[in-house]
Amino acid sequence: MKIYKIETVQHLNATIEECWDFFSSPKNLQTITPNDMSFEIQDFDGKRMYPGQIITYTLKPLFGIKINWVTIITVSQENQYFIDEQRFGPYALWHHKHFFEPAENGGTKMTDIVHYAIPFGFLGRIMNKLVVNKKINGIFDFRRTKIEELFNSKV
Template identity: 50%
Template sequence: MAFYQFKREQLINSTISEVWDFISRPQNLKRITPNYMGFDIRTPDLPDAAYEGMIIAYTVRPLLAIPTTWVTEITHVVPQKYFVDEQRVGPYQLWHHEHHIEAVENGVLMKDIVSYSPPLGFLGRIANTLIIRRKLEEIFDYRTKAFEEIFPG
């Protein structure tokens, strides 16, 4: 099984509590996901903040507009510091996404660490090189711009 990590950091011009309130609210995921991904939350009546054990179901269309079911569980939460979501159903053999924030001199440093394993063994390794890694970069580039608009400097 191939294993990869994708890391991204962003400085956000805001306070730790404002950034935490935004990122810990599952409903805001759609605002930071490119429209072409067809991201829709399927879990009804989500609370205002993520909690350990929370299960969230989505439909996404990452490739060729083919709808894919994605179910994640929030496995760890330390308020105003970090939370972790892990795929339970979806396209990857492994998906573990850490969302960290920390107050710094000029705002909040947000760090994302995505550890993942594509499906299909050898074909998954090729897909990572040709498609998956680039798609992650594209999605996180979009998120960077979205956070700049949501929290203008």
């Protein structure tokens, strides 16, 4: 199985506590997900993120096909990092790490690292090259822009 990696780094003009407050709430996932994906949380307990928390949602990531996705927060260290993993969904592997640390010039450095794998062997590798990798990068581009608006556009 081929494992792919995407890493993004973004500076936020906000304290780590402000960043953590936003990103540790599953309710804010919809805000940073492109509208055309029809992201909708189906179930979560309404609590701030904690290890063992399960979040279920539906979305339409490709070709308007609706899928169910279940993630679990496997690790969470307040104001530092958390990891979400797909338990059920379209990927053979989805492991997403989120890190928050003080930036040298003030504010917060946020780093996202995703490791993922596509099922179906050779066909999955072709799909990744033609469609999936571009889609994931497009989602992160959208998130970068949305996060810039939310945290870095304050006058």
